[in-house]
Amino acid sequence: MTGFDAYQLPEEHQEIRDAVRSLCEGKVAPNAAHADETGEFPQASYDALRSADFHAPHIPEEYGGAGADALATAIVIEEVARACAASSLIPAVNKLGTMPLLLAGSDELKRRYLAPVARGDGMFSYCLSEPEAGSDAASMTTRAVSDNDHYVINGAKRWITNAGVSEFYTVFAVTAPGERSRGISAFVVEKSDPGVTFGAPEKKLGIKGSPTREVYFDNVRVPADRMIGKPGEGFKIAMRTLDHTRVTIAAQAIGIAQGALDFAKRYVQERRQFGKAIAEFQGIQFMLADMGMKLEAARQLTYAAAGKSERGDADLTYFGAAAKCFASDAAMEITTDAVQLLGGYGYTKDFPLERMMRDAKITQIYEGTNQVQRIVMARELLRG
Structure with a gap:
């Protein structure tokens, strides 16, 4: 090659x-x-x-x-x-x-x-965030107490994607109180485990077809062999996971942006004003050029990060954060401009762009806000 x-x-x-x-x-x-x-x-x-x-x-x-x-x-x-x-x-x-x-x-x-x-017999969700532990995940309060050959889990997790639909859940809980990140362990919990219940679906701005709910654990007894890794390794596992899966959020963002750009391109070539297609106006062309440029830059960064994820490169933490941050910011800008290109039509539900703009917003927030991504990138840069 x-x-x-x-x-x-x-x-x-x-x-x-x-x-x-x-x-x-x-x-x-x-x-x-x-x-x-x-x-x-x-x-x-x-x-x-x-x-x-x-x-x-x-x-x-x-x-x-x-x-x-x-x-x-x-x-x-x-x-x-x-x-x-x-x-x-x-x-x-x-x-x-x-x-x-x-x-x-x-x-x-x-x-x-x-x-x-x-x-395809069941989906798998990820339970890290809590009502008082979002960006500061190490402050979680969900507890898992050892009881012979089981752990008993009590607590609540918030913002859990596909909660209630998924059959399986990776749950992070404190097994050594007072140890912060070193006292957190990870477990597999099943939807059918006694004591697992779900809150009402959140009423969200976008991605409405993907249910988001709280998950509650009331004396949920989990066999000790369902621990993922060793006791106290949960937080490290959670952060390593996000290094890989931030790439998937970047991919989601560029997909949303591509869908918006594709629709907007067709529209401006068909929509006529002042006797010609609005795609012939230089102002429109400049908008399309910027949209396409940002999208392709985001895609290339995302694919590079995906390669690093596959290889487990040492700089994956930086590239995963960079891809997620850049792609989601680009998606928000591109979908907003796509709505603008349709004018009043873009603001209606008769066309899909307002949905795409609403959907794009969450990519700047979940799996670590873009402010957190910038902190991650800065730390990696300063670390050399």
């Missing part, structure tokens, strides 16, 4: 893009507006993704998965998000929830829980 080959998407990855795009245009995009309007989980989209092995493509083949690498997984998420941002959280959150297992889980734990996710 020559140095220039690194800047060209491999043929197999382009084939994945084409397959996902074809599927989503036919079986995911038609559900997007309804999911946004009703706030209902897009089950038809899940079924379509599951039928093609795009619901959790990152699961290794040895556990029955497609074995997609980090770049291929990012492309899947990008293409689903181009059609429906809420549906893109199916493969994205399945990766988020299972990444701790892939990084630190025992072989037995992986076999037990990755296989059903690969089959």
Whole structure:
């Protein structure tokens, strides 16, 4: 491979893009507006993704998965998000929830829980944030107390994506009070475990088809062999997970932005004012040029970060934060400009751009706000 080959998407990855795009245009995009309007989980989209092995493509083949690498997984998420941002959280959150297992889980734990996710028998969510522990996750108060060969978990988690729909949950809880980050451990909790309940769905600005709820743990007894890694390793596992999955949020952001740019391009070529298509006006062209430039810069940074995720490079923390931050900021700018290009029509629900703009906003917030991403990047830069 020559140095220039690194800047060209491999043929197999382009084939994945084409397959996902074809599927989503036919079986995911038609559900997007309804999911946004009703706030209902897009089950038809899940079924379509599951039928093609795009619901959790990152699961290794040895556990029955497609074995997609980090770049291929990012492309899947990008293409689903181009059609429906809420549906893109199916493969994205399945990766988020299972990444701790892939990084630190025992072989037995992986076999037990990755296989059903690969089959599509259940999704996997990630329970880190709490009502008083958001950006400062080490301040969590959910407790897991050892009781012979079990742990008893009590507490609450907030902002949990796909809560109530997912069958499995990676839950972070304090096992050594007073130790801050060194006293946190990670566990697999099942939806069916006695004592697990869910709050009402949050009423959100966007991604309405992906349920977000609180998860409550009331004396939930979890076998000790469901701990992920060793006692006290939970916070480290959580942060390592986010290094990898911030790439998926970047992919979601560029997918949303691509969908908005595609729609806006078609519109400005068809819309006529003053006797010609508005695409012929220089002011419009400048907006489109900036949108395309920002999008491609975000995509290249995201793909570079995906490569680092796959290899486990030492600078993944920096690149994951940079990709997530840059891509989500770009998505917010691009979707806002896309609404502007449609004028009054962009402000109505007759067109999908107002939904895309609302959906883009969350990518600047979850898996670490972009302010936190800048702190992460600065620390990595200063560390050298």
